[in-house]
Amino acid sequence: MFQRPAAAIVATLILAGAGHAETDVPFALDWKFEGPAAPYFVAIDKGYFAEADLAVEITAGSGSLDAIPKVATGAFPVGFADINSLIKFLDQNPGAPVTAVMMVYDKPPFAVIGRKSLGVETPADLEGKVLGAPPPDGAWAQFPIFAAANGLDMDKITVEPVGFPTREPMLAEGNVAAITGYSFSSYLNLVRLGVPEDDITTLLMADYGVDLYGNAIIVNTDYAAENPEVVKGFLAAVAKGWADAIADPAAAIPSLIERNPAADAALETRRLQLAIDANVVTDYTMANGMGDVDDARFASSLEQIATTYEFQSEPDAALYFTDAYLPEGGFALK
Numbered sequence: 001m002f003q004r005p006a007a008a009i010v011a012t013l014i015l016a017g018a019g020h021a022e023t024d025v026p027f028a029l030d031w032k033f034e035g036p037a038a039p040y041f042v043a044i045d046k047g048y049f050a051e052a053d054l055a056v057e058i059t060a061g062s063g064s065l066d067a068i069p070k071v072a073t074g075a076f077p078v079g080f081a082d083i084n085s086l087i088k089f090l091d092q093n094p095g096a097p098v099t100a101v102m103m104v105y106d107k108p109p110f111a112v113i114g115r116k117s118l119g120v121e122t123p124a125d126l127e128g129k130v131l132g133a134p135p136p137d138g139a140w141a142q143f144p145i146f147a148a149a150n151g152l153d154m155d156k157i158t159v160e161p162v163g164f165p166t167r168e169p170m171l172a173e174g175n176v177a178a179i180t181g182y183s184f185s186s187y188l189n190l191v192r193l194g195v196p197e198d199d200i201t202t203l204l205m206a207d208y209g210v211d212l213y214g215n216a217i218i219v220n221t222d223y224a225a226e227n228p229e230v231v232k233g234f235l236a237a238v239a240k241g242w243a244d245a246i247a248d249p250a251a252a253i254p255s256l257i258e259r260n261p262a263a264d265a266a267l268e269t270r271r272l273q274l275a276i277d278a279n280v281v282t283d284y285t286m287a288n289g290m291g292d293v294d295d296a297r298f299a300s301s302l303e304q305i306a307t308t309y310e311f312q313s314e315p316d317a318a319l320y321f322t323d324a325y326l327p328e329g330g331f332a333l334k
Helices: 035-045 067-072 083-092 138-149 164-172 183-192 221-226 228-247 249-259 265-280 283-288 295-305
Strands: 010-012 023-028 054-059 078-082 098-103 110-115 130-133 158-161 178-182 200-204 215-220
Touching: 023 067, 023 228, 035 054, 035 228, 035 249, 035 265, 054 228, 067 078, 067 083, 067 098, 067 215, 078 083, 083 098, 083 138, 083 215, 083 295, 098 221, 098 228, 110 138, 110 164, 110 183, 130 138, 130 164, 138 178, 164 178, 164 183, 178 183, 183 200, 183 265, 215 221, 215 228, 221 228, 228 249, 228 265, 249 265
Parallel strands: 023 054, 023 078, 130 158, 130 178
Antiparallel strands: 010 054, 078 215, 098 215, 110 178, 110 200
């Protein structure tokens, strides 16, 4: 069995089955318990995991790269992480037992968020400005692709390494002109800090030439090979949680607030809705279901990553994603 982390923010549900034991499945999130995490707690509270004989414990993360080594080392069997960071991780750690099994953010939330009052309204405005970027940030990891796609001279942008807790406050105080982050997180964090919404510029990288996928459910491949039905049941429960959240975002938020009582329910409802509208419910997922990837688009994304990242080995899409644990046609969102 997997060891519980000694110091982690966790939300736990253990339901005693009548006549059989449930399988403990620790799940490593990429970030804090905010709106987009609500579907996973819905899956707990509505018994979707329990229906699959799973007892799921959810642990918060500290960035979109955070879950990858946790799953690769076997500390967690499943996690949630940026697939582009996973691709680079596997290139740098050949043979690591981790892969993606369910795409959640069909359209990635990678963004540059700036303030109009500080002169940032278009990608070109970033030249001559100070950009705040947390080194472990998934959006920062894709910034070179964004810069190349928009003809930006990186030498003309002053990059200030910042911590996640100070990122939005620095922009709110005018210490940087823009930051990298996830669109739904940074935008609403700035609103909460009192920045007028009409002063905020959100440059979603996917709208400016970045043709990548976003965050996916990842698994330890050794664990998945030994427990295929566990993984299938886990993904099916996650899909049900997302379907419920898409149908009624406000109804999903109480499950989140139970685990994060300090959160603002109205703000997190907006954050969840932003993620649904911009990242989860897309033309592709409405037509093809949630979870799978388009082979041609995925191949194109690998080519785009290669424009700013030098692969040590020839990239192989089969190493980074498998549909082996998904139902044919993916999961219906509505």
